[in-house]
Amino acid sequence: MRNALLLTVLSMALTANAQSVDSLRMDSIMHQLPDVVIKGERPIAKVKGSSIIYDLPRLIEKKSVDNIYDAVKELPGVIEQNDKITLGGLPTTVILDGKVTMMNSTELYSLLRSLPANSIAKAEVMYNAPAKMQLRGAVINIELKHHTDGNAPLQGEVNMALNQKHDARFGERASLLYSKGKLSIDGMYLHSHGRDYSWTDEASHHSLDNGSVHDIISNEISRDTEYGDKFRFGLDYRFADNNVLSFIYNGAYNHKHGSQDMSGNIFGQTDIISHNWLHNLRMDYKAPFGMKVGAEMTYYHNPETQFLNSSLPTGKLSYNVDNNQKVNRWKFFLSQEHHLGNEWNLNYGVVYTTSINNSSQHYIDANSTTGEEPTNSYTHQSENDVNLYAGFDKSFGSKLTTEASVAAEYYHSPNWHHWDFFPTFNITYMPKQGHVLQVGLSYDRTYPEYWAMTNFTTFSNGGYNEITGNPNLKPADEYQFQTVYVMKSKYQLIGWFNYTNNYFVQSPYQRHDRLAISYQSQNFNFQEQGGLQAIVPFKVSQLLDSRFTLMGVWQREKDDHFYDISFDRHIFYVMANLNNNITLSTSPDITLSVDGMIRSKAIQATYDLPASGDVNLSARWLFMKKHAIVRVFCNDIFQTSVINPRINYDRQNLSMDFSCYREFGVSFTYKFGGYKEKTNHTVDTSRFKQ
Numbered sequence: 001m002r003n004a005l006l007l008t009v010l011s012m013a014l015t016a017n018a019q020s021v022d023s024l025r026m027d028s029i030m031h032q033l034p035d036v037v038i039k040g041e042r043p044i045a046k047v048k049g050s051s052i053i054y055d056l057p058r059l060i061e062k063k064s065v066d067n068i069y070d071a072v073k074e075l076p077g078v079i080e081q082n083d084k085i086t087l088g089g090l091p092t093t094v095i096l097d098g099k100v101t102m103m104n105s106t107e108l109y110s111l112l113r114s115l116p117a118n119s120i121a122k123a124e125v126m127y128n129a130p131a132k133m134q135l136r137g138a139v140i141n142i143e144l145k146h147h148t149d150g151n152a153p154l155q156g157e158v159n160m161a162l163n164q165k166h167d168a169r170f171g172e173r174a175s176l177l178y179s180k181g182k183l184s185i186d187g188m189y190l191h192s193h194g195r196d197y198s199w200t201d202e203a204s205h206h207s208l209d210n211g212s213v214h215d216i217i218s219n220e221i222s223r224d225t226e227y228g229d230k231f232r233f234g235l236d237y238r239f240a241d242n243n244v245l246s247f248i249y250n251g252a253y254n255h256k257h258g259s260q261d262m263s264g265n266i267f268g269q270t271d272i273i274s275h276n277w278l279h280n281l282r283m284d285y286k287a288p289f290g291m292k293v294g295a296e297m298t299y300y301h302n303p304e305t306q307f308l309n310s311s312l313p314t315g316k317l318s319y320n321v322d323n324n325q326k327v328n329r330w331k332f333f334l335s336q337e338h339h340l341g342n343e344w345n346l347n348y349g350v351v352y353t354t355s356i357n358n359s360s361q362h363y364i365d366a367n368s369t370t371g372e373e374p375t376n377s378y379t380h381q382s383e384n385d386v387n388l389y390a391g392f393d394k395s396f397g398s399k400l401t402t403e404a405s406v407a408a409e410y411y412h413s414p415n416w417h418h419w420d421f422f423p424t425f426n427i428t429y430m431p432k433q434g435h436v437l438q439v440g441l442s443y444d445r446t447y448p449e450y451w452a453m454t455n456f457t458t459f460s461n462g463g464y465n466e467i468t469g470n471p472n473l474k475p476a477d478e479y480q481f482q483t484v485y486v487m488k489s490k491y492q493l494i495g496w497f498n499y500t501n502n503y504f505v506q507s508p509y510q511r512h513d514r515l516a517i518s519y520q521s522q523n524f525n526f527q528e529q530g531g532l533q534a535i536v537p538f539k540v541s542q543l544l545d546s547r548f549t550l551m552g553v554w555q556r557e558k559d560d561h562f563y564d565i566s567f568d569r570h571i572f573y574v575m576a577n578l579n580n581n582i583t584l585s586t587s588p589d590i591t592l593s594v595d596g597m598i599r600s601k602a603i604q605a606t607y608d609l610p611a612s613g614d615v616n617l618s619a620r621w622l623f624m625k626k627h628a629i630v631r632v633f634c635n636d637i638f639q640t641s642v643i644n645p646r647i648n649y650d651r652q653n654l655s656m657d658f659s660c661y662r663e664f665g666v667s668f669t670y671k672f673g674g675y676k677e678k679t680n681h682t683v684d685t686s687r688f689k690q
Contacts, residue, residue: 047436049393050130050403050426052486056123056142062545062581062591064618064631066159066669068120069112072140075123076547077492077535079577079597085109090127090138090482090496098141099284100134102298102329102353107252107278114190114230116157116175118671121145127482128426128440131389131405132347134333136422136444137480153180155673165661169194186234193227198659202461205653209512214313216515218264218461228254242288252278266462268310268317276302290337292349300327310462314515315369317463322362325451329355347405348390357381357450361458370463371514379454383413391424401428415453416475420445434489439482446476448504452521465508467519474523477501494533503527507605509563510652517654524559524605542583549577557605565650567606575599589622606649614641628670635663 046053060071072094073080078087084105085092093100094108124141126133133139156176163169171192178185204216234248253276260270277300284294304323310316335349360378367373391405403426410419424442431437454469482496506521531553539545556570575597582592598613618633635641642660647653 047428047430047486049395049401050126050128050428050438050440052125052436054123054125056120057118060117060120062583062620064591064593064620064633065117066161066629066631066667067113067117068115068142069109071117071120072112072123072142075125075140076537077494077533077549078140079549079575085140087125087127087138087140090480090498092138092140093129093135094140094142095135096142097144098133099282102280102296102331110252111230111250114173114188116159116173116669118157119144119175127438127484128424128442128480130347130393130403130424130426131391131407131422132335132337132349134335134349134351134387134389136407136424136442137478147179147184152673154178155671157669157671159667159669161665161667163194163663163665165663166197166659167195169196182238184236184238186232188230188232190230191227192229194225196222196224196226198222200461200659201657203655204464204510204517206510206515207512207651207653208515214515216265216313216464218262218266218464220461221261222258223260224256224258226254226256228252240288242286244286246282246284246286248280248282250278250280252276260460262310262462266310266312266464268308268462270310270460270462271307272304274302274304276300290339292333292335294333296331298327298329298331300329301325306458308459308463312370312462312464312515314371317368317370317459319366319368319374320364321366321374321458322364323360323456323458324362325357325359327355327357327450329353343395345393346390347392348388350389351385351387353383353385353387355383357383359451359454359456361454361456368463371516374457377454377456379456381414381450381453383411385412386410399430402426403428415472434487436484436486438484440480442480444478444480446478448473448475448521452506461517464515465517465519470520470522473504473521474502476503476523490537492535494535495531497530498528500527501525503557505605507562507607508647508654510654512564512651518563522559522562524557524562527555527557529553529555544583545581547577547579549579551575555603557603559605562605565652567649569603569606571601571603573600573602584619589626591620593618593620606647606652607645608647609643609645612641612643614638624670627672628668630666630668632666633664635665636660637662 054075056071056075059076060074063074065071065074072078072085075087078085078092080086085094094112121143124143126139126141129135129137129139154176156174159171159173161171169192171190173188173190175188176186199222200220202216202218202220204214206214206216208214230252232248232250235246237245239245256272256274258272262268262270279299280296282294282296284292286292302325306319306321306323309318331351331353333349333351335347338346340346358380360376362376363374387407387409389405389407391403393401393403395401403424405424407422408419409422411417422443422445424440426438426440429437452469453471453473455471457466457468459466478498478500480496480498482494485493487493502523503526504521504523506519509518509520511518531551533549533551535547535549537545537547552572552574554570554572556568558568560566577597578595580594582594584590584592594615594617596613596615599611601611602609614636615638616633616635617637618631621630622628623630639660639662642658644655644657646655
């Protein structure tokens, strides 16, 4: 779910806990905060049109980073919270080698964590992607190394990692690349396994229409056992420069068994067994005269079984339910670029996407004395999307570049049938060496997840919390303006304003007609955000390399019909980050990173979110002629990163507290054959049930 400039997110505890107890997920309460800038005493980035291209390998060469996801977080200004990446105050899409494919943020980030950091060639940052990228909004494009070095046609890397919170999780990864002549073949396999433990305390002061008031106090302890595999195979045949045929297969399997024990005014137990499979195949061809053509197929299957037995103040609830989602998606695209005279460039293309979502909810056994018994449901959703785009860019000497494009999109589904136009405009001005001013305008649309649009109802917290779909949920329209100023190739100032019509998010509501809390994604009138961000890197000799980021955000959210209440809320919050990299020794090669973040209180819908922050430590030791790396870390040292939200608005009175644990980790990586991995492609499952 995209959010224009998010704040912080309710901790992973809410997401993990909610996802383990329901198929129609309870969303996390907040999203993330953002940013981006240019770092380094000598130029570590250059500007090309509306893109800023970073030498990312140099940025991470002394950092405790062993995968691409962690490397992306080291880009100046990028902030990660609740496992989301944001850039320059904007929600951000990460792609590999310019290939935009069918994968959601959860699957994408999981893939990025499975790929070694030393496979990166460079990073291209776009605050406002043109239509030729076949996506809109802020984009980080990671370009990967394609070929082995020298006389070592076979190269590879093995990695083993341990992450310990309350319980431990493990991962083992192997990657190979064979490259000789015109042919290159790559493969990757990752096996992950382990356990999770968390708890949630909830206090609900619940008022009903009959005048009665109920205090519902509950505690839920969640235990999960999970294992999974990710694997890929890629093949490239290079007929000549800019004449390449590619084939990629991505696959994933995950198994999870979770249980929740409830106590307090709600007593009971929930057991959940879930699996999911993802298969993705893509073939594309790049011609030397600027044409690109390709096709992609994605199959996603997520069956889940839940067992619940609980006692509530209103009675008893027990059920055995099978939830199931199957999604098939196909994508076909054709694009063309022309390099005209006088530094004019023209691009145009067409993208066709179609999908079928079959989801079901079958109650095998259900008994309830709390109200109506849950019923079986089935949904069949088909969607078709045709996107036609055209754009140009033009350089006026060495100082001024303009870029403009428009996409005409026809979207057809059971709920929506209409054409839309998505214009994008960027202008880049470089008054002198090392100084850059960028201004961008764009319009975008965000669609809900498939599962959020069903008419299904599932339960958490023993049945007191009801998570329901919304078949009438509308897509959100976002209008965006941002400006970026880079001074002396390293200091950066970013300003932005976003307006999102029909903004949607999932928020709790204490029902007045019965003793239950509803969680449902609903459209608000709008959300608007404006912000300013400053990023200042600095160095102290060769020992300390630091970056300070300060951001201030004004946010407003309005909804005239949030169930039977309305709200129009706004707040100004600030966030500060300080990242430090310390060289402890050059022989042996040992570095230490000390990072800290603090954020003032914020809001989301009727939620009040208290201030939060964290301090993280990590160290890296490079040895065995730079073939071996040991990394150790400790995140959230003071256990202050989790946000415990409160609602005290109108007749709504609810508070939640979540578990928070330090996370320790250690990993060992060994490279052989001078390993530099091949490109990897990602799959869009952004609207699938995870």
